Amino acid sequence: MKKAVLNQTKCDRSPFCGAKRVCPVGAIKFVKEGMFSGKIEIDHEKCIGCGKCVNYCPHSAISMK
Template sequence: MFMSKLKEALICLKAGRVTAAFPLGPEPHPPGDWYRGKIAVDVEKCIGCGGCANVCPARLIEITDDGPQRIIEYFLKRCTYCGRCAEVCPEDAIAMTREYQLATNLNDDLYIRTELYMGPCGRCGRCFKPASPLDKMMVTGFRNQSEGK
């Protein structure tokens, strides 16, 4: 038993260091395009539909309406990097970045808050963000028709 352990130790010593010295040594290997890291939200594209909040398995996306203001909060401490939010977003407002060095003791580092002005409907009172995807589609459709596409 002792001899086999000694042999094992000698083999390991002969092999030398087999792990990267990061963060004290060279840069880490960059993750591939397929990698799912911290999410990024483009507030300019977001229409406030709430699709991301509906599908998030960790239930970390909270939506609050304050009059015509829709506040969307992302508490990323609970994120599992599943990518469902980015997959369902109709406006491609959420992207999975390749950022993975996320260890922190500051809550704000893993928190995103967006505020959208949502026009309330005169009839039902529900909020929507002008222009809607349908409006955009109509405009693009008419433009394409007028350009003969």
């Protein structure tokens, strides 16, 4: 099964990530790294490979692999 893979170089690291909101299993999380910064992470154990998040990333940072 293909799973969502995030390209950290393309990701804008927004806490308001649209892909995070649309994931039906809560596999996409914003992880704080400081007071005002953080990064998006995808939990591959939780991901069910639905592919929804791919279309919601405005930077095409997520692909299915």
